[in-house]
Amino acid sequence: MTDKIAVPGVTIKELSSGSHPITAAGTSTAAFLVTDAAGGKELLTYPADPNDDRTKSLNAKEKAAVKGFFDNGGSHCHLVARGEVSGATAVANLKMKNVQIIAVPDSALSTDKALLNALATHCKDMGDRMLILSSDQGAMTQEMEKDPLNGVGITGEFKEFTAFYHPWVKPVGAGTGLGGNKVPDTISPVGHIAGVWARVDGERGVFKAPANVALNGVTDVSLALAPDKVGTLNSVGVNCLRVMPGRGVVVWGARTAAAADTALADWKFLNVRRLVCFLEASIKDSVQWAVFEPNDERLWSSLRRDIGAFLTSQWRHGALKGATAAEAFYVQCDQTNQDSNQPGTVFCNIGIAPVRPAEFVQISIQQLTS
Template identity: 35%
Template sequence: MLRSPSQNGSFTSPGVYLEEMFLPPLPAFLTGVPVFLGVADFKENKNGDDRQPVKLRLWTEFTSKFQQLDNKSYLYSAVQGFFLNGGIQCYVLPLLSKDKLSDALEIAEDMTGIDLVCAPGFTDPNDQQAILEHCTKLGDRFAILDAPPSLNRPQVDLKTNLVGSYGAIYSPWIQIEQVAKSQSTQYVPPCGHIAGVYARSDREFGFHRAPANLIIEGVLGLDPNSVLQNTNVNQIRSVQGRGIRVWGAETLSPEDNWKFINVRRVFITVQRWIETTLADVAFEPNDYKLWLRIKREVSTYLESLFRKGVFQGRTTKEAFYVKCDEETNPLNLRQQGQVFTEIGMAPAAPSQFVVVRLIHDSTGVSLMPSVPSESKV
């Protein structure tokens, strides 16, 4: 018989006791939420074509719902590593085979609750370029990519072909504490563990902090044959006396403004907030009342981020600006049904404003890079 403990939590006699446990409530606007793409199938009978993402908040939910179809899928270890490193919510989008990646990316386009994309073990440059282009196109998510498992072939293509600020790549592969029985190798790609580090860093320090110099839980060692030293590859290192840590926080972009992961993720998070909060302005009259509303609501949100240390500067004027008026919305643009808002932000890493243009129209909200301001902080 299951019995509840006494009010003070003590147990007065031997036996089996039932303790009710509740998952902690999620923040209103959650960051560090990945979608995992990998070869797997549902344990319960489902339509084979029903490849829809499944939300998970516990590692045991994955093992109860999915089975791997490929011993090199690495989905098992990636999701396990995510929760082991502090992740609290993710999605799994199962593929029937690795050649179905493009189909999975198309399905993922409609997802709104994520800001990270992980495809553990998809190390072919063409696959990774497709993931980068997916993230760049949507502008509301960031790709965590794995370096190849070995250096038996030239890797210069990673430097020349993979370019973009909406993703980062990590090396080397890692040896984990518990390997799925179906996997034939002791080394696994690191993206799932790294995604967990992102989530933990967001929760403890904020999404504006670079997810680097942080320990990776559940890792026994590093694969010496997959260490990749190319430019813009973030290393995982064993630091004497300090464990195995993420050592690097660079995107795959050659542009100085978008060099750091935390800078790109600040803009991603701001865009996600705007898309959620200002979605209803699409059909409002395009006049000064609408411009004032957009400026007021965006400024209020950015001011709240300023108080959390997201931006540089001693005052809000040094940290950001929002411009939505007749100058940014001349008559010809208004006649096209678009509302242009210019937003300048000074994220914590670089020493200059990065400026984007915020566009509202009947299709939704989008951000477009603009000419960087020369204003220094």
């Protein structure tokens, strides 16, 4: 209905475009499983106050991990109680919306199998988060060098939602302090790694592999790794930490724990798995408006337009590979892929070409005769 205009002149009326833009989901909020989380699912934000009551109950390794997270670029993290050995309480506490990174700063692969398995299963079930694990202190056994999670029991598709790092690191100020504030000599790197993920997400995007990045707040690794050992571990999905001259401790790997599983070759790289988690969460959260809309071409067209615009923006940012948007992705939602036997269901098929990291750079040098 046209509004009645009483005064001569030009009148402008703004109309809705009818579009429903896809809002980018978060990628870098961490949840640390701790032995005593005062208040439960408490959220800490950068900069963290060392005298905050929520951190006073943490043990030394947990405090160092939280500090490492913030030192390396993290801005938001939850402290979640571990609960009993089975991990049931931990999983129940983790079922919050805005968490994409999970780590257990003070855990042991040998004694916390049930908890770590529960967390890996939780990440797979939720589909929008990943678990960061590390080796135990010291060298890895020969069995672990073949399959780092073999002794833990995390297998198959659950590995693609898990990232594994080795070795431990020496934090700044190691050995200083008194009582519960004494800085440990060595710690698991999971808190620092979570911070690196957050830093790379903010500086480049979740599509960028979180590797070839120096760790802040550490002075050395607990165990130096020879280049051939790094190569061996990398092939089975162990992301190594190395000391580089002039750079300090550097993350030298960006694979999931499923890297050696040929059946899961699509999920070999950490940034690919996290990118797809991000895209799925963004699209899922942003198309809720479509539920109960008339299931016809108008709805299909709207979904194609909105999802296509979002993926186009991701392609322009460098997340998807292709000289054109058509090479980078497709969105199919039309009469050709709807099921007449399920009239109440909209089918929207999406294909993407994620960018994979250049792990190996080969340079050939040839002498030219004069």
